[in-house]
Amino acid sequence: MLLHEGDPQRVATVLPDAVMSVERPILHLTIGTLIENGWTVRLVRWSSDSPSVDEAEAHAARELDAVEAGVHLAVGFSLGSAAAPAVVDRHLPALWIRPLLRDDRIKAALAATLEPGLLVGGTGDVEWDGGFARTTRLQVHEVDDADSSLEIPGSVRATLKSLTRTLKRIEDFVRGLET
Template structure:
């Protein structure tokens, strides 16, 4: 677990993907946004030998080890969004980057969200389903032409514009949690 010290009453647990580094641009800047706002941020590191997917006990342990802060935010990216059901069980708000919406368990969990949550996906990502009906407490941000890394293939300038808009949306969501 990588830990970035901040306010112990505002804790964010980041659940990265298995294949992509926790310093992939969207996670790096989301983490920076949270630390810049004074949050205590914990980034889970997964065992290297997990080829068949991320075992739920690792996800649940990462969420449990945060203790009981006043505010605990779950942030999942791709395979890390398999933590969405565990976050719902713990009544945690969440930011779900590239949620695996084609997995029935994740789709069902999205339908059960009661705490404030933000889903972020790209229109060029086969896992994203922009037409998915979302509960009223679940917000959505769709990134036009973005792929599975939430980047626009073939265009650094368009990727940077999309990243800026996405991070602003994440910042607005986090600010809403704090008020």
């Protein structure tokens, strides 16, 4: 696990994907936004290169249980959304970037949560289900034409504009947790 120490009362546990690198712009910039806003950020490393959804959920549960803070935010990216049942059981607010909305357990957990949350996904991503996302109690930020990396294929400019809007939405959500 990598740790950036900030405010010990505001801790974000980042649960990345096992395949897509944390250097992908959306996750890298989300982590940077949390750090700029003074949060302690814990970046979880998976115990294997390709954990199953079950293994990821169990590992994430252990990582979530290791934190005591005033506000503990779970940030799940792609496979990291396997933590949804554990996050909901622990009544944690969450930021879900590119959640695996084709997985029934993840969907059930997201549908059941009463805690603040934000779902972020792109309409060009096969794992995204905007219709389902809008049926939950969670806030939704959907990016037209964005792929699994929340980038707009073939357009750097459109990707930059989209990432700027998405990061603003994420920052607004995170700041709302601090009040």
